[in-house]
Amino acid sequence: MKSPADLQLRLRRQWNNADLRTSRLLGEGVELPIELSIGLPTPTDLLxxxxxxxxxxxxxxxxxxGEVVWTDRSYRSASESIRVPRCWRIHEPSQWSAACNDVEITNEFNRLTELFATCDPVFHEVIARRRSLTCNRAVEEVAQACRVAMNIQPGDADGRPLRLLSEFGTDTKFFERNRSLLLTLLDQRFDGEASRLGLESFLDAATEGEHWLLVHELERGLLPFPQLRVRGSDxxxxxxxxxxxxxxENENCHHLLPEVRGAVAVLGxxxxxxxxxxxxxxxxxxxYWGDIDTWGLRILSDVRRALPHVQSLLMDRGTFEHNIDxxxxxxxPASLTPPEFLNSPETLLYLRLLESQRGRLEQEFIDARTVQQxxxxWATQAATEHFAEHRQFD
Known part of the structure; x- marks a missing residue:
């Protein structure tokens, strides 16, 4: 005899089976209704x-x-037949998720239901099957990825970096945040072609290995031209x-930069x-100056991994609070834990951003005078420290 708890465990295991979960949620095959045998008491059990x-x-x-199916069973030791449960029938996906008696499964079912209602049906199978691609992303972020994957065409980047494809209503970090999800969605739509070619080649976007950076002189005459394009490898x-x-971090901030003697900026x-x-x-x-968000602070941490002496600019709690509007x-978020190479104030800022409903301040929205000052x-302080170090060794 199987108790409700026994069969709930079986239903949870079935939910975690990608094939069963997908076919039952999408109504494919003959997977519904689910009929689970409870088992009848034996004469020995009754005695x-x-x-x-x-x-x-x-x-x-x-x-x-669901539906508990009962049957009348006759036993020698009983004067009349006894009504006992024979099987448990689950008729629809909502009953299945509820019958699992598991909060995580209930939440996942509600989330999948919302995604199915907002995403094109062509993506429903991959959303149901590849749960790891969507479980840590907001529903709207996944829905936006589905809209992009449904509307974008091969070659649409036309040589531009992915971060500049703003015509799809995305922010500058969207493709970086959702790269694996977008690849999977595009594979679903284009029969694996995106993964075969690589995302950049498929969309004709500038690849990471050919990432061209904007080098901008802050003192006239330091470069052959005021601005140059240089590859990161160079x-x-x-x-x-x-x-x-x-x-x-972002290239479109060059108009905010002041003249600084002996200084060069690398943007984008x-x-x-x-x-x-x-x-x-x-x-x-x-x-280093980047967006005040978890991704900008992650990049800062990556830079500090290579250059422990790097100083962050305008990536502090005061700047964020002053521009909260x-x-x-x-x-x-980039991660639910702060990156390793942030200092203490930066780590506290990271945690503040995780808690905030508006945890992203793009650097181009900071007042120009604040940026320039x-x-x-920083340049004055760096020059002073450099001069002091040289005097020390004279």
Missing amino acids: SRLEQVKQHVEQWRKVRI LFSRSLPGRHLLII SGFNVGWTSAPWLVDRPVA KAVAEPT AILD
Whole structure:
């Protein structure tokens, strides 16, 4: 004889089977209704375990989910037939999730139901099957990824980096945040072609290996031209002129930069910061300025991994609180734990952003005068420290 708890465990195991979960949720095959055998009491049970049989029957009388099918059973030891539970029928997915008696499964079913209502049916199978792709993302973020995957066409990037595909209503980090999800969705739509070619090649986007950075002089005459395009791989092997280097996450901030003697800025690095481990940067004053969100702080941590002396600019609690009216929601955080190489104030800021309903302040929305003053103050301090170090060794 199987108790309700015994069969709930079996239903939970079935839920965790990707094939069963997908076919039952999508109504494919003949998977519904689910019929689970309860098992009938034997004559021996009735003689030697009568109280247990009574408890068993009472437990099944209390079940209100699905349909408990009863049967009348005759036993020699009983003067009349006894009504006992024979099987448990689950008729629809909502009953299945409820019958599992598991909060996580109930929440997952509600989430999947919401996704099925908002996402194109072509993606329902992969959403049901590949739960790890969506379980840690907000429903709206997954729905947005489905809309992008449904509307984007091969070659749409036309040579641009993925972060600049704003025509799909996404922010600059959307493709970086959802790369694996988008690849899977595009594979579903284009029969695996996106993974075969790679996302950048499929969309004709600039690849990570060919990431061209914008180098901008902050003192006239430091570069052959006021602005140059340089690959990250070239920055690793060849040094830039000047005494100070400013690294900026987003390229469209160049109009905010002041003139700074002996300084050069590298803009548009995004996650492409591997070049910061270049030997020529070890002794050079370096500052990093990025978005105030968990992703921007993660990039800062990556830079500091290579350059422990890097100083962050305008990535502090005061700047965030002063500009809170310009902040927006961050759909998916980089991680629920702060990155390893943040200092204490940056770590506290990271935790503050995780708690905030508007945990993202894009750097281009900070007032130009504030930006310019912060850069000038950093350059002055760096020059003073550099001068003091040289006097010490004279």
